[in-house]
Amino acid sequence: MSDAITMGILWHLIGAASAACFYAPFKKVKNWSWETMWSVGGIVSWLVLPWLISFALLPDFWGYYGAFSASTLLPVFLFGAMWGVGNINYGLTMRYLGMSMGIGIAIGITLIVGTLMTPILNGKFDVLIGTPGGRLTLLGVLVALVGVGIVTRAGQLKERQMGIKAEDFNLKKGLLLAVMCGVFSAGMSFAMDAAKPMHDAAAALGVDPLYAALPSYVVIMGGGALINLGFCFIRLAKVPSLSIKADFSIARPLIITNLLLSALGGLMWYLQFFFYAWGHARIPAQYDYVSWMLHMSFYVLCGGLVGLVLREWNNAGRRPVGVLSIGCVVIIIAANIVGLGMAR
Template sequence: MSNVITMGILWHLVGAASAACFYAPFKKVQRWSWETMWAVGGFVSWIVLPWLVSAILLPDVWAYYGSFSLSTLLPIFLFGAMWGIGNINYGLTMRYLGMSMGIGIAIGITLIVGTLMTPIIAGKFDVLIGTPGGRMTLLGVLVALIGVATVTRAGQLKERQMGIKAEEFNLKKGLILAVMCGIFSAGMSFAMDAAKPMHEAAAALGVDPLYIALPSYVIIMGGGAVINLGFCFIRLAKVKNLSVKADFSVAKPLLISNVLFAALGGAMWYLQFFFYAWGHASIPAQYDYMSWMLHMSFYVLCGGLVGLIMKEWKAAGRRPVGVLSVGCVVIIIAANIVGLGMAN
């Protein structure tokens, strides 16, 4: 496996670690509705940071975005909005199925859809089944799914041992939402593929290859922001006992603290895709769709490891921790199989 591919895999791991930790600052927010907290963090993640990074990277921001036709930008924006719908469904899935079952089903579906649909739509599926490297990367996807399923099983054992139940368990509703989440969340993978003309234009302007995907986030995350912020604002306007005015009427020290923690959580959410861009740039072009598989499987891996570090599994007993450990090892093996496949 080449050093470039190895670094690409490691950058995807760093991005997934940021995603697995992003909610920790949100837990420090007090006396705010979830909608206000999510909107503040999202504004930083989906609007402020993408525009700030683009302003730093590009010699002329407006000329860059003005150089693309609506027919180029609209699919990217709509795939971003698709990803945004997946974000909302992700939270609702956890509500009706619980963390372990929800994550397992949603991540498993988005891993398959986001990884395999891109080459199928592009007419490149023969690269997967017709070459040794392609077949090995397919094997890596299968092993990753086994790893995700194993970690999910560990979570179920933990929840059963600790008596944790879904907030409003509803299997039928939860499964529908999990499938929708899995499909719509893959919009980020589709958006990155559609944004290749933007990446090429950034490279032509002299932007470092590691950063060429970042300007496209203004459009991709703009689509996600419209969906997520719209959902939050509608909820705040229509749902009883929810009020932006009340949330921002807390004592000034708490208000400042809440804004800072929500902004930090949003920044960490953005950083997952910042490093995703670095990892994506280091993956061979014919296998760039594997970035999504690496990101999602590492997300599950890092989520399990973060839980262990934060002692969330302390009272779960030995068996759930043992199953979690096996699942984490399987995901690591899957990443190595994919890396070897891309090197062939």
């Protein structure tokens, strides 16, 4: 396995670790509605940071975006909006199925759809089945899916042992939302593929290849922001029990603390895709579709490890922790199989 591929996998791991940890600051926010907290974090992660970083990277910020036609930018934006719909459905999936079942189904579906549909739509499926490296990479994807399933099973055992139940369990509604979440969340993978002309243009302007994908986030995350912020603002305006005015009527020190914590959560959320771009840049072009598989499987891996570090599994018993450990090992094996396949 080449050093470049190894570093690509490592950057994806770091990005996934940030994704697994990003909600920790949000949990410390007090006396705010979820919609206000999520909006503040979202403004930082979907609008402020993409724009600031792109402005710093590009020699001519407005000229860069103005050089693209609507036919190039619109699919990138719409795939970003598609991914935003997946974000909304993710939270609802957890409500109706619980964390473990919801994550397992949603992540499993988005891992498959986001990884395999890109080469299929681009007419490159023969790379998967027609070459030794492609077949080995495909095997790694399947092994990762098994690892996700094992970690999901560990979570179910933990929830059963600790008496944790879904907030409003509804199998039929939850499964529908999980499928929708899995499919729509794959929009980020599709958006990155559609944004390749933007990546190439940034590189042509002298932007380091590690950072070449970052300017496209202005458009991708703009689509996601439209959906997420629109959802939050509509709820804040329409739901009687929610009010921005009430959220900002609390003591000023607590407002400042909540703003900083929400902004920190937004920063950590953005960093997952900052390092995703770094990892994506190190993956060979013919196998760039595996970036999504690496990110999502590592997300499940890091989520389990973070839970262990935060002692969330202390009262779960030995069996759930043992199953979790097996699942984590399987995901690590999958990443190595994918790496070997790309090195062929």
